[in-house]
Amino acid sequence: xxxxxxxxxxxxxxxxxxxxxxxxxxxxxxxxxxxxxxxxxxxxxxxxxxxxxxxxxxxxxxxxxxxxxxx
Amino acid sequence: xxxxxxxxxxxxxxxxxxxxxxxxxxxxxxxxxxxxxxxxxxxxxxxxxxxxxxxxxxxxxxxxxxxxxxxxxxxxxxxxxxxxxxxxxxxxxxxxxxxxxxxxxxxxxxxxxxxxxxxxxxxxxxxxxxxxxxxxxxxxxxxxxxxxxxxxxxxxxxxxxxxxxxxxxxxxxxxxxxxxxxxxxxxxxxxxxxxxxxxxxxxxxxxxxxxxxxxxxxxxxxxxxxxxxxxxxxxxxxxxxxxxxxxxxxxxxxxxxxxxxxxxxxxxxxxxxxxxxxxxxxxxxxxxxxxxxxxxxxxxxxxxxxxxxxxxxxxxxxxxxxxxxxxxxxxxxxxxxxxxxxxxxxxxxxxxxxxxxxxxxxxxxxxxxxxxxxxxxxxxxxxxxxxxxxxxxxxxxxxxxxxxxxxxxxxxxxxxxxxxxxxxxxxxxxxxxxxxxxxxxxxxxxxxxxxxxxxxxxxxxxxxxxxxxxxxxxxxxxxxxxxxxxxx
Ligand code: HEM
Numbered sequence: 001x002x003x004x005x006x007x008x009x010x011x012x013x014x015x016x017x018x019x020x021x022x023x024x025x026x027x028x029x030x031x032x033x034x035x036x037x038x039x040x041x042x043x044x045x046x047x048x049x050x051x052x053x054x055x056x057x058x059x060x061x062x063x064x065x066x067x068x069x070x071x
Numbered sequence: 072x073x074x075x076x077x078x079x080x081x082x083x084x085x086x087x088x089x090x091x092x093x094x095x096x097x098x099x100x101x102x103x104x105x106x107x108x109x110x111x112x113x114x115x116x117x118x119x120x121x122x123x124x125x126x127x128x129x130x131x132x133x134x135x136x137x138x139x140x141x142x143x144x145x146x147x148x149x150x151x152x153x154x155x156x157x158x159x160x161x162x163x164x165x166x167x168x169x170x171x172x173x174x175x176x177x178x179x180x181x182x183x184x185x186x187x188x189x190x191x192x193x194x195x196x197x198x199x200x201x202x203x204x205x206x207x208x209x210x211x212x213x214x215x216x217x218x219x220x221x222x223x224x225x226x227x228x229x230x231x232x233x234x235x236x237x238x239x240x241x242x243x244x245x246x247x248x249x250x251x252x253x254x255x256x257x258x259x260x261x262x263x264x265x266x267x268x269x270x271x272x273x274x275x276x277x278x279x280x281x282x283x284x285x286x287x288x289x290x291x292x293x294x295x296x297x298x299x300x301x302x303x304x305x306x307x308x309x310x311x312x313x314x315x316x317x318x319x320x321x322x323x324x325x326x327x328x329x330x331x332x333x334x335x336x337x338x339x340x341x342x343x344x345x346x347x348x349x350x351x352x353x354x355x356x357x358x359x360x361x362x363x364x365x366x367x368x369x370x371x372x373x374x375x376x377x378x379x380x381x382x383x384x385x386x387x388x389x390x391x392x393x394x395x396x397x398x399x400x401x402x403x404x405x406x407x408x409x410x411x412x413x414x415x416x417x418x419x420x421x422x423x424x425x426x427x428x429x430x431x432x433x434x435x436x437x438x439x440x441x442x443x444x445x446x447x448x449x450x451x452x453x454x455x456x457x458x459x460x461x462x463x464x465x466x467x468x469x470x471x472x473x474x475x476x477x478x479x480x481x482x483x484x485x486x487x488x489x490x491x492x493x494x495x496x497x498x499x500x501x502x503x504x505x506x507x508x509x510x511x512x513x514x515x516x517x518x519x520x521x522x523x524x525x526x527x528x529x530x531x532x533x534x535x536x537x538x539x540x541x542x543x544x545x546x547x548x549x550x551x552x553x554x555x556x557x558x559x
Contacts, residue, residue, distance in 0.1 A: 008351040011337075018333045025329060029322045040325070046234040047308050048554075050155040052078055056230040063447030 080154045081162035082453040084171035089294035089446055089453070091179065093535050095139025096439070100531055102132040104524030109487050111517035122190050129394035130201045131189045136434070137199060137297060139182055143302040144442035146217065147180070149240050151449050152308045153221065156237060157228035167223045174216035181209045193271045197286050199293045200254050204273040207255045218244050233448060235324045239304030242332060246296035254289035280347045284340065291339035298438050300331070304403075305445045310374055310394045313448055314384055315554035318378035323369055330366030332357050341412035344421065353414070360412030367405035374398040389464045390556055393444035396472065400436025406431060419494070424513070425486025432479040435471070443534050450541045451556050455548050458558035459540035463533055477523035485516035515529070 032038045046057050096173060109115045109125045116124050154160055161168050184206050194201040202210065223245055225233065233241075257273040277285050303550045311318055318324055340348060341354030375398060378384065407429050411420045420426065447464070451457055458464070492512070495503040546559060 004349055008349070011355060012353070015337075022326075022329060023334065026326060029325065033322070040321045041317070042321075043232055043234065044311065044321045046156050046230060046232065047236070047311045048315065048317055050152075050158065050312070052080055052155075052160055054157055054158070056158055058231040059229060 078160055079162070080160050081168070082151060082449075083085050083168070084161065084175060085147050085150035085449065086174075086453055087175045088143045088150060088178075088220075089449070090537075091175075091182070092140055092143035092147055092442060092446065093538060094197065095135050095143055095182070096442075096531055097528075097535060099132060099136035099140050099530045102135065104521065104528050106132055107517070107524045108521040109513060111521050121192070127190060127192065130194060130198075131186065132426055133199060134185055134189060134201060137293070138185065141297055141434075141442065142439055143178075144305075144445065145240075145243065145297070146174075147307075148305050148442075148445045148449070149217075149301075150220070151235060152305075152452070153224050153240065154233035156230065156308065157224055158230045159224060159228050161224075164223065164227060167220060169225075170216055170219050170223065174213055174220065176436070177209065177216065179214050181206060185195065188299040189270070195255075195257065195273065195275070197254065197275065198290055200251075200286070200289060203271045204255075204257055204259050208258070210251065213249055214244070218248070221306070234308070235318070235321065235328065236304040236308040238328055239300050239307070241305070242328075243296050243301040246292060246300065250289045250296065251290050254285050263409050281347065283343055283351075284348055287342040288336075288339045291342055292336060294433075295331075295335040295338075298434060299335075299367075302438050302441045303331075305441050306370075306374055306394060306398060309441075309445050310377055310391075310398075310449050311443075313388070313390050313394070313554060313556060314378060314381055316377050316379075316381055318397060319373050319379060323373045325365045327369035327373065330369060331363075334363050334366060341417070344412075344414055344417045357412050357417075359412055361409045364405060364409050368402060371398045371402045371405070384555075388555060389446050389461060389468055389558075390447055392468055393440050396468075397437050397444065399557055400432055400440065400475070404433035407432070419490035420486060421490075423486035423489040423493075424482045424516070425490070428479045428482025428486055431482070432475060435478060436475045438537075439531075440471070443531075446538065447534075448556050450538060451548060451558075452551055454545075455530070455540050455551070456541055456545040457548055458556055459537050459545045461558040467530045467533040469536070470526050470533070474523045474526035474530065477519055477526070481516040481519035481523070485513045485520075486517075488512060 029040065033040060042057055049055075049057075084515060105115065106125055106128050110127075110297045121127065150161070153230050161171060183265060185202055188203060188206065189201060193203045195203060221237075221241060225237070256276040258276060259273045261270045261272065275282055307324060337359040338356055340352045342356075344353050344356070348355075375395065378391070385395055410416055410426070411429060417446070487490065489509050492504045492509045493502075497503050548557065
């Protein structure tokens, strides 16, 4: 097998791998939210409540989710 | 609450890049309008001797709008929102402040070097990578300084999680760094030959098909990592902040991010369909281009859904109008691109005016709209004054929207007409048209595009005027607006 064929196969299997990885990631996101380990949606508030003196959505240790606009 | 009550965000560097974005936007688009007019009225090529010809000015246009206007916008918005989403001020680190200013100074020198050298005719002849090797080296320095700023700010942050916009800025930084280095591997001939020829000249380390592949790996990903990724970063911050609505689905934003990263890097070979690159690679380019619709629309739909239940803002706030239209144009061009990447469509579209048509519904409707609305949103916060005129902004919106529509519709018609005429054969298999026949037919469409340019530049002048007035003489604000930007 010459190098070009090898490259072609490598690209094909890489694609399969990436697809599996991406679907795995979706499952991971939803599962960890369902189990209550993570709340991804709270991160959306980082943009809304972005004063320099407002409480971080997540500082050093895990905080519970901030309500938007709280000052 | 933090103890340091007097601490404020420091927008010095963000302001500096705002000025260059406005300046280069104006210059770049004026040149764009001039070259568009030259296509319709060729006499305009002879206004400034060799410096005014289409061939000199076209690379100047692309480089000024990409590396001058867009990249300034990227830096300005980063230095603004990077601090805010990390909840840390540039004023807290003398070092980062110095790096930011140094980056700006070197960037301006680089930009001047670029404009002058391209006007003089120094060029590597690689599209979007025309700058010669001394400027490439300076580019690396500027870029590394930006990296230090990004990771330096992250290093001293209060907000532990990185907001999605930052992911996109980091991707822009890493992606461009990798692609730029690989594509610009070049040998300065003067040094390599021991003193022959021009000191500015260099040759690429790749040749033939390899050169083409590396070039379009870069070329297409310049679209990805300069025209898409950092612009998505902007909309993920500015739209929620301006509307007061959190991103519709943060999970979808994460997913679209990885989707975009995986897929974009493989799509570049759609620029080389029917060329000498291996067949499987061409097919891969087509397939990945089509798959690219998914992560692109993932972001765009996420943005539109963010406005759910708040669509009244679209009529009340022209800034929301700009951003919603921007994400709509993003959807249009990310659907159009994949269609052009299908081999049979590409057989007609390639080398025709449909391609610049496609480019400009993206850059005018999406990139420039988003940068302008980002800067508009920043202005009241940076200068503590309300936006000078809402009426002017409304008028600008309609003038520029008209311009974009005129630009891409005329180029659709021109491109497809051109593609069909080039391949038309009579019953004996002879070509039916010579090249000049197509040029004659396309004249009206080129004239329409030039008109579109005039309209778009007019809108941009209104934008610049509105910004300058906001900076200097608008009503002062006593308190920073939380969401909606105040405007007179
Ligand atoms: C007033 C607005 C503008 C006008 C009238 C204009 C006009 C033009 C023209 C006439 C060309 C050459 C097309 C050809 O060779 O056939 C061009 C190319 C290009 N322009 Fe613009 N332009 C404008 C704004 C912009 C902006 C704001 C950007 C990016 C932020 C941009 C990015 C590009 C790029 C990337 C190309 C190369 C396209 C290709 O190689 O197919 N333009 N423009």
